[in-house]
Amino acid sequence: MLPFERVTILGTGLIGSSLARAIRNRMPTVRLTGYDRDAAVAARADELGLFDDMADSAGASVCDADLVVFAVPVRAIGAAAEEIAADLPRDAVVSDVGSVKASVLKAMAAAIEGPDRIVPAHPVAGTERSGPDAGFAELFENRWCILTPGAEADARNVERVSEFWRRLGSEVELMEAGHHDMVLAITSHLPHLIAYTIVGTASDIEDVTSSEVIKYSAGGFRDFTRIAASDPTMWRDVFLENKEAVLSTLQRFTEDLTQLQRAIRWDDGDFLFDRFRETRDTRRRVIDAGQDTAAPDFGRDRR
Numbered sequence: 119m120l121p122f123e124r125v126t127i128l129g130t131g132l133i134g135s136s137l138a139r140a141i142r143n144r145m146p147t148v149r150l151t152g153y154d155r156d157a158a159v160a161a162r163a164d165e166l167g168l169f170d171d172m173a174d175s176a177g178a179s180v181c182d183a184d185l186v187v188f189a190v191p192v193r194a195i196g197a198a199a200e201e202i203a204a205d206l207p208r209d210a211v212v213s214d215v216g217s218v219k220a221s222v223l224k225a226m227a228a229a230i231e232g233p234d235r236i237v238p239a240h241p242v243a244g245t246e247r248s249g250p251d252a253g254f255a256e257l258f259e260n261r262w263c264i265l266t267p268g269a270e271a272d273a274r275n276v277e278r279v280s281e282f283w284r285r286l287g288s289e290v291e292l293m294e295a296g297h298h299d300m301v302l303a304i305t306s307h308l309p310h311l312i313a314y315t316i317v318g319t320a321s322d323i324e325d326v327t328s329s330e331v332i333k334y335s336a337g338g339f340r341d342f343t344r345i346a347a348s349d350p351t352m353w354r355d356v357f358l359e360n361k362e363a364v365l366s367t368l369q370r371f372t373e374d375l376t377q378l379q380r381a382i383r384w385d386d387g388d389f390l391f392d393r394f395r396e397t398r399d400t401r402r403r404v405i406d407a408g409q410d411t412a413a414p415d416f417g418r419d420r421r
């Protein structure tokens with residue numbers, strides 16, 4: 119038996135459209151309804167045939183759903199939840215895919231009656247692209263999906279959402295929302311902040327022209343540019359909604375950076391060597407865990 123039969127996705131960008139494609143492939147009898155506030159995005163999702171129906175309003179999109187998923191930037195989730203609250207069937211389960219969880223859980227719980235049916239989710243899978251054309255069905259396969267239900271969530275609803283993600287090919291883990299935000303601050307949010315910083319710094323260095331930065335980017339810079347090309351709205355929201363965890367992780371990072379700076383200044387090669395040997399081991403563990411390709415240079419084709 120399917121965990122859900124009538125799924126509504128609000129926000130039909132990268133993640134919403136990937137979700138729709140994955141559901142189509144893996145649970146073809148599910149009735150899919152989409153809604154996007156941006157008329158051009160909605161029209162494109164319609165043209166791509168991703169949904170059975172594209173609704174004209176948020177309220178209309180949910181009136182027959184048994185699962186509603188918010189796939190909009192994290193700061194937009196509260197307002198979107200308010201927009202559907204009056205039209206939501208009493209037994210519908212409500213979820214999301216937001217990259218930050220404590221504030222999103224709070225925002226959904228404030229807008230929607232029945233905390234037993236709120237089961238937030240975060241598929242730890244994505245790309246630097248956005249919009250419905252960027253989505254693809256395999257995005258969630260062999261990736262983790264972290265669920266962060268509050269204490270009042272009904273265990274049966276948590277199990278249904280877990281089963282939903284397992285059917286899309288993900289591995290599911292339950293986590294307390296605040297802990298999720300600490301974990302993702304170091305594994306996702308800080309790496310993005312660092313990439314945004316270094317790409318910005320490169321364009322501000324007086325003695326190096328911007329055409330030189332681009333021309334010689336294969337020295338390492340270009341790998342940061344992929345992450346730094348990520349969606350500005352989405353990432354502005356992530357940093358503002360996970361402020362405390364990001365700032366405390368950033369504090370640790372700054373201290374560690376200062377240590378490396380000292381080691382360079384004082385010619386402490388042993389310190390540098392030991393640190394770099396440890397980080398190489400971390401890369402090996404990421405590959406062993408199936409979270410990236412083992413091919414050198416991310417498997418870029420040089421032919």
Ligand SMILES: NC(=O)C1=CN([C@@H]2O[C@H](COP(=O)(O)OP(=O)(O)OC[C@H]3O[C@@H](n4cnc5c(N)ncnc54)[C@H](O)[C@@H]3O)[C@@H](O)[C@H]2O)C=CC1
Pocket residue numbers: 128129130131132133134153154155156159176189190191192194197198215216217218240241242243244245246247248249250349352356
């Ligand atoms: N991009 C990524 O790699 C990942 C993103 N996420 C999370 O997924 C969510 C969506 O991100 P993406 O799909 O990447 O963004 P996207 O920019 O591709 O799509 C978001 C869509 O939401 C629509 N939208 C905004 N406010 C709305 C509202 N009130 N009602 C209806 N539609 C609205 C926008 O028009 C846009 O089409 C975010 O919360 C993000 O944190 C989670 C995992 C990975």
Ligand SMILES: O=C(O)C(=O)Cc1ccc(O)cc1
Pocket residue numbers: 216217241242243244245246306345
């Ligand atoms: O493109 C990348 O490397 C990502 O980091 C994708 C990503 C972005 C945000 C998330 O919450 C989860 C995954």
